Amino acid sequence: MTAYAVVQAGVVTNKIEVETSEVPNLPAGPEYVDISAVAPQPNTGWTYVDPDFFPPTVDPVTRYVLTQPEWIGLFTDAEWNWVKKERVKETAAGYAMDRMMDRIDKLGEVDVSAPEMDPFYDYLVNNGLPGGQTRIDELRAGVTE
Numbered sequence: 001m002t003a004y005a006v007v008q009a010g011v012v013t014n015k016i017e018v019e020t021s022e023v024p025n026l027p028a029g030p031e032y033v034d035i036s037a038v039a040p041q042p043n044t045g046w047t048y049v050d051p052d053f054f055p056p057t058v059d060p061v062t063r064y065v066l067t068q069p070e071w072i073g074l075f076t077d078a079e080w081n082w083v084k085k086e087r088v089k090e091t092a093a094g095y096a097m098d099r100m101m102d103r104i105d106k107l108g109e110v111d112v113s114a115p116e117m118d119p120f121y122d123y124l125v126n127n128g129l130p131g132g133q134t135r136i137d138e139l140r141a142g143v144t145e
Helices: 068-073 077-087 092-107 115-126 132-140
Strands: 002-008 011-018 031-034 047-049 052-054 065-067 109-111
Touching: 011 047, 065 068, 068 092, 068 109, 077 092, 077 115, 092 109, 092 115, 109 115, 115 132
Parallel strands: none
Antiparallel strands: 002 011, 002 031, 047 052, 065 109
């Protein structure tokens, strides 16, 4: 089998395979490039600049809604242990933090950028989270993939 990339305006739009023993009868129009020996094999969306193929670039995506384990993973072990200790303090702020953490436990996910998280972040800053507001900004930034 011989594999060809169908290239239009410098972009692979399709791949086709033909029997090697057959003379390919390819329609006029797009460019057909033999990719049988190319590794890795280009796919639809790849760019072709003779003689090279380039995979499409993927822009990073930032997610703000995280699963509970992803959210906990944003904290260092020391920070998370501190949060757990603050949660059980018998103060109005400690009770408020405990309610928020219960809500997160039940939902199983956290929107780190939601305004509902402001009291939680404020509590962390006002009660000594190392790194203060800079660290909160990092926690609010979500996960970029």
